[in-house]
Amino acid sequence: MAVVKANAYGHGLEATAGTLEPLDEVDALAVSAFREATVLRDHGVRKAILILGPTVSNHYARAAAEGLSLTIHQPRQIDELAGYAHKASAEALSVHLKVDTGLHRLGFAPSEIPGLVEDLANLQPSVKVSGLYSHFHSADAADLASAKAQLDRFRSLVADLERRNLRPALCHIANTAATLRMPNAHMDMVRVGGALYGLNPSHKHCPLPEPILPALSWHTEVVQVHEVPTGAALGYGHCWQAPRPSRIAVLPVGYADGLPRNEPREVLIRGQTAPLVGTRSMNMAFADTTAIGNPPVQPGERATLMGTEGGNTLYCDRIADLEGTIEYEVTARIPASHRILRACAGESLPSGSGPL
Ligand SMILES: Cc1ncc(COP(=O)(O)O)c(C=O)c1O
Numbered sequence: 001m002a003v004v005k006a007n008a009y010g011h012g013l014e015a016t017a018g019t020l021e022p023l024d025e026v027d028a029l030a031v032s033a034f035r036e037a038t039v040l041r042d043h044g045v046r047k048a049i050l051i052l053g054p055t056v057s058n059h060y061a062r063a064a065a066e067g068l069s070l071t072i073h074q075p076r077q078i079d080e081l082a083g084y085a086h087k088a089s090a091e092a093l094s095v096h097l098k099v100d101t102g103l104h105r106l107g108f109a110p111s112e113i114p115g116l117v118e119d120l121a122n123l124q125p126s127v128k129v130s131g132l133y134s135h136f137h138s139a140d141a142a143d144l145a146s147a148k149a150q151l152d153r154f155r156s157l158v159a160d161l162e163r164r165n166l167r168p169a170l171c172h173i174a175n176t177a178a179t180l181r182m183p184n185a186h187m188d189m190v191r192v193g194g195a196l197y198g199l200n201p202s203h204k205h206c207p208l209p210e211p212i213l214p215a216l217s218w219h220t221e222v223v224q225v226h227e228v229p230t231g232a233a234l235g236y237g238h239c240w241q242a243p244r245p246s247r248i249a250v251l252p253v254g255y256a257d258g259l260p261r262n263e264p265r266e267v268l269i270r271g272q273t274a275p276l277v278g279t280r281s282m283n284m285a286f287a288d289t290t291a292i293g294n295p296p297v298q299p300g301e302r303a304t305l306m307g308t309e310g311g312n313t314l315y316c317d318r319i320a321d322l323e324g325t326i327e328y329e330v331t332a333r334i335p336a337s338h339r340i341l342r343a344c345a346g347e348s349l350p351s352g353s354g355p356l
Pocket of ligand 1: 003052174175176192195
């Protein structure tokens with residue numbers, strides 16, 4: 001199952017799903033919300049889709065009509081499913097029960113599951129329990145003890161359901177980290193997100209195997225250059241002062257485009273590193289290009305926010321380290337926006353388009 005939630009971790013939902021849809025290795029896609037699932041169906045995606053987040057009961061009929069599977073994680077939804085099943089018009093609705101084995105986010109206690117599977121069996125054929133799943137909290141940690149304990153809880157529940165002849169067809173728990181590090185967590189299906197995009201769940205403890213590289217590159221261009229003297233201050237709040245005569249490039253990206261407002265960040269220009277300086281604005285940032293040398297950086301030159309430029313790389317592992325976050329956040333923060341044009345590898349952007 002390919003996890004394309006949150007606009008495919010910022011990569012672009014439709015383009016990513018369009019790339020994954022023809023692959024035999026991908027049986028299903030996972031999204032976080034009903035609206036993401038309907039966008040995929042409207043875009044022609046025919047593969048199975050599981051909605052990982054909560055779905056309100058108003059959407060049950062459309063979910064059934066569109067062949068979407070829902071996550072059922074709390075008692076209120078069981079009543080809502082019963083209400084749905086008793087409607088004469090109810091089409092078969094597929095659900096996966098979510099069990100909380102330790103993350104304490106969504107899910108029933110393991111002890112509740114056998115009774116729920118029995119109760120929901122009474123709602124057939126309008127409601128079908130297609131799956132049972134759980135989620136790890138620390139499968140990317142140095143110490144796998146807690147992940148192993150979660151897996152034990154999940155596997156013993158599945159074994160219990162098997163004994164009672166109640167086991168749903170698809171039992172799944174592995175995310176990227178567990179797919180890589182815990183083969184006995186693979187079960188019927190793995191739910192892989194980060195690895196699809198070349199994002200390390202944890203650069204330190206759970207790096208992706210070579211040659212997997214980040215899928216995303218992000219480029220913009222310099223729109224103006226200022227030569228400023230020592231002591232010149234720039235940007236909102238004048239928070240940065242030039243420590244020496246400096247050549248500052250203005251870039252048309254800012255915090256509304258997924259850059260942090262103040263945390264350290266860099267770009268590559270001509271393959272060389274230029275630190276972002278000053279406070280980023282909503283749609284503008286300053287790069288200190290003084291060290292890049294001659295000829296001086298000019299408006300119109302390409303600046304790479306992520307990816308490869310002039311033989312050098314600036315990947316999410318470096319950016320996440322700089323910002324003190326995880327790689328997933330670095331790409332997931334890039335919004336689905338009219339300002340940010342996306343193209344798959346090998347495709348070009350619409351003609352005449354650019355960062356401006
Ligand atoms: C329920 C669930 N399953 C699977 C995944 C995929 O995890 P990863 O991107 O680490 O593979 C996520 C992502 O956070 C998730 O929330």
